Amino acid sequence: MGAEVLIEIRQQRFDPWQELARYQNESGLLPGSYGACATFVGAMRDFNQGENVREMVLEHYAGMTEKLLIDHAEALALRHDLLELLILHRVGRILPNDSIVLVAAWSAHREAALDACRGMMEYLKSQATFWKKETLVDSADSVRQRWVDNVSG
Amino acid sequence: MGAEVLIEIRQQRFDPWQELARYQNESGLLPGSYGACATFVGAMRDFNQGENVREMVLEHYAGMTEKLLIDHAEALALRHDLLELLILHRVGRILPNDSIVLVAAWSAHREAALDACRGMMEYLKSQATFWKKETLVDSADSVRQRWVDNVSG
Amino acid sequence: MVVTVRTFAGFREELGFDRKSIYLPKPITVEGVWELISESDLPVNLLCAVNKEYALLDKMVADGDEIAFFPPVNGG
């Protein structure tokens, strides 16, 4: 297994397509070696569960998050015979339209890349130690905050 | 349903990440409207079924391909409540490491985007009227051609 | 009646043409069109389309139809 796994938790905004171009360029991926790259970008919406969202703070358990993600990424890379797996996740203050997460899986084969990408997203939703607090704005312009429940989305 | 569907069959090489950046920028996607973008990039490998591949010619049934893809894209957009669906597919002479196909599905929800992206790839493999002829090189540097069977990959 | 026959990939190479118009004195099926253009038996992997839609081999063709023959497809 020569899969490379890169996990990054980042405070700064990022552009997923620029990150992918750069990563693919700088990685150890040999030209002609991969047949498939499946990616997922999660972005912040300005609405959630029927409410208008103005901003969000994404908190995580530094140290535990990275450990969980590396372990799961390595398991996925082995199971799906990946060449590369990239996970980039925002934390901190996030505004609507910002990218929150980028997952990209490179493999020789289509199914492997698609399965690994979905598998990592499911893990991020259900196991990775992140929590989101939204700032909501109602019609009268009054503001309140809530922690986001883990629901499908 | 306000989903936009863009299908393009292209002779020229393309960079998938540049195409995604440009498309997302120029599309009617409202900032904050989408929570998820799932993409798939298929690229040409320099090996296939145990053989070294030097180049490939991708042929299609012009007119029928576009018709099939538009119909299926619109069905997927409706079924998964997509905001946008982009399909870009190379034809003509293709070299190892070239991108062959790009599929991108934008939706409010993660599962919808992932399902639509996978659904379009499965359709492209099994129904869309493309055929691939590879030029193989063996160890003695002799060259031969073969049509690629439709196998998983 | 006249129909247009299109061929793709391996069948194009075998048959030696990619497009031809043929005259049919009476209505026949898609399979009948194949028998007119080919000397070989019906290939097990033969797919066909009529007017750019997938069709079965027993479909009757009509004047002006475009009949296409091709092997299993392989996009993506």
Added chain:
Amino acid sequence: MVVTVRTFAGFREELGFDRKSIYLPKPITVEGVWELISESDLPVNLLCAVNKEYALLDKMVADGDEIAFFPPVNGG
């Protein structure tokens, strides 16, 4: 023995601290640690980790452990 308690998200706000060291005169479970730091009953949505690994509430804690309490997670 001494353990470090960490809290996240809603529990951090309720308990009013994000990190604290506590002295334990004898070995207890993770649930016992919760009872020392909180006046409320065990929340139904309480998750915990010991030394940055998910753990069950009946796990015994050891000297130097980092015990974390948090609600269901929500990444991606």
